[in-house]
């Protein structure tokens with residue numbers, strides 16, 4: 001029988017996935033779950049045929065240049081591939097795959113939860129009772145903002161943006177979006193979505209902004225200090241995509257100056273570090289912070305693992321893996 005390929009997995013994955021991978025491939029697991037060091041990753045590039053990294057592994061051009069002849073496939077455990085220098089990998093004829101589609105609904109759920117949490121002061125309220133700050137009901141206490149009838153501006157109308165639009169529509173928000181390309185008219189009609197070619201103009205007219213584009217060189221600080229200035233004082237910004245898409249310092253300044261009402265962040269510019277200023281704003285209840293858990297469901301992680309397995313297996317069988325990342329997607 002053919003020799004099984006050496007597959008190096010950088011983090012712990014759901015047990016069913018690890019077991020299946022060990023059956024199918026010569027799999028080296030990371031029992032400790034501690035992120036591999038740069039040197040350990042370089043060693044993996046020199047020895048493995050397949051690397052399964054996650055968002056916590058930066059597979060940059062220096063690592064890719066150390067890849068040996070045997071390295072064939074980087075099968076990312078994750079949808080976003082901004083942790084990988086894909087252009088360098090493709091330049092070395094290393095195929096890159098990701099796990100699209102299976103974390104769409106979970107991420108959209110978490111985004112909706114963040115919108116509601118910020119608008120309705122959910123975290124502040126949930127803290128009040130254990131902190132014994134609730135002395136009794138009052139007609140003017142803990143007032144948030146109504147969601148129904150407000151305008152939602154979605155930046156990036158891909159799978160997750162559309163899944164959020166479906167939910168938000170059910171909550172009575174009107175849907176506005178900005179995207180590189182207009183989505184097909186049937187989808188626009190279904191979602192009753194208004195397309196804004198100009199992101200600046202959309203930002204000036206919505207109450208809630210939610211970010212759902214990938215992080216690429218073109219979207220780095222897409223929500224720049226200049227653009228954030230277009231936001232209305234009563235507006236809320238939510239980010240479950242990537243921290244780098246929003247200029248975090250500029251966002252903090254806007255929140256501190258009450259030039260916007262609040263923010264819900266699941267991702268940060270320098271994860272896992274969170275700026276002390278954001279922590280202070282969280283303390284005051286103005287922002288709700290989550291530790292990058294948008295796609296964190298048991299089902300989702302298993303689905304992601306299954307995608308990784310199918311990608312590796314298809315590739316090893318000599319076929320084109322279903323979730324190949326192409327240069328046009330970057």
Ligand code: 8YV
Pocket residue numbers: 053054055056077078079080081103292295
């Ligand atoms: C994971 C994600 O946190 O898939 C993504 O792009 O951000 C999340 O699903 C991570 O990518 C796992 O590597």
